Amino acid sequence: MKAKSVLAYCLGLTYALLSPTGLAQKIEPASTLQAEKMLIEALQRLNAYQLNEALDLATTLTKNYPDYHLAQMLKADLLSIRAGNFALLSQVAQHYPRTVSRLKSEAEVRWRHAHSDENLAYSVLDNAVLKVGKQPHVVIVNLEASRLYLYENREGQLHLLANYYISMGTGGAGKQREGDRKTPIGVYHITDWVPGERLADLYGFGALPLNYPNIWDQALGRTGHGIWLHGTPSDTFSRPPQSSQGCVVLNNQEMGSLVTRFNVSLATPVLIVEKQANMAYMEAEKLEVLSEINAWLAEQGQRFDWSKVSVYRYPSEEGLYYATFPASEQEDHLVHQYWRRNHDGGWQLVLQTKDPKFIKTRLS
Secondary structure (H helix, E strand, O other), X not given: OOHHHHHHHHOOOOHHHOOOOOHHHOOOOOOHHHHHHHHHHHHHHHHOOOHHHHHHHHHHHHHHOOOOHHHHHHHHHXXXXXXXXXXXXXXXXXXXXXXXHHHHHHHHHHHHHHOOOOOHHHHHHHHHEEEOOOOOEEEEEEOOOOXXXXXXXEOOEEEEEEEEEOEXXXXXXXXXXXXXXOEOOEEEEEOOOEEHHHOOHHHOOEEEEEOOOOHHHHHOOOOOOOOEEEOOOOOOXXXXXXXXXXXXXXOHHHHHHHHHHOOXXXXXEEEEEOOOOOHHHHHHHHHHHHHHHHHHHHHOOOOOOHHHOEEEEOOOOOOEEEEEXXXXXXXXEEEEEEEEXXXXXXXXXXXXXXXXXXXXXXXX
């Protein structure tokens, strides 16, 4: 059996028969990054037929993180393989197909990330952000990669602070209507912080609600509500890549880091992208779009601070750009603008709002 097939076959799974118990006695993890590294190393050992070493790593991982379902699955599979009980793997896959499929998906997503280009976080950033204003942080959620990237704004330059695994809706990406269980694609802002003690256990450490549907979503007739960044249940280290009702779900320790360690604040922009855009296409328009927005602001006859203006390429909307900045008369209010190229090649402001009141509601 080839190395790749060993990994795929093993992830076919005795986990369901050996689910973790005794969660109240679990060891508090020092780092979720450490857990992910250990998991990848165990899979690499398995891929190299180093079964004893892989089992040692999986055993340590499940001891330190007993609520890590994927790690428990891997350990159970390795025990079955070492015992030569390959029939058990097939039986479990037949009896628990949904559990098998979802945990296998998580292993594949984490494996793919571990072997991806280490510059992916910044290439996604370069695709999405034309200019950043004064906000302390920017969050980018890459649904295709199942990762959340947190950047710190240092005098207009964004620096990567954290890189976390996330789960999205069971319906995939591109929310259109209430109940479709999809995660929206777009540019949103954090509107609140709700601590876990005020929520059901499903939300774990707590939740950062987003302003979905934003005015662009509403103009396109998209419906639904309650799209949050939130944690996992207390007995769950992480959830499969597509397992929420549309929210973006993080491990509880990582969710806590966003709030308590990095102090991610209200109004922080959250860009949810499905996949990487055509960089060459965006670069050709970048300076043109920034110049157009700058000129428009200058023509309004009001004082404005260009350093406070942020401009983003709107995800999955060809030729659409989103600009936001504080309202000059009310610094605690944000102006939201949507710009698109006309048929004649010029640029048009097609939609504009100011929190909390919409001042323009038409699409062209």
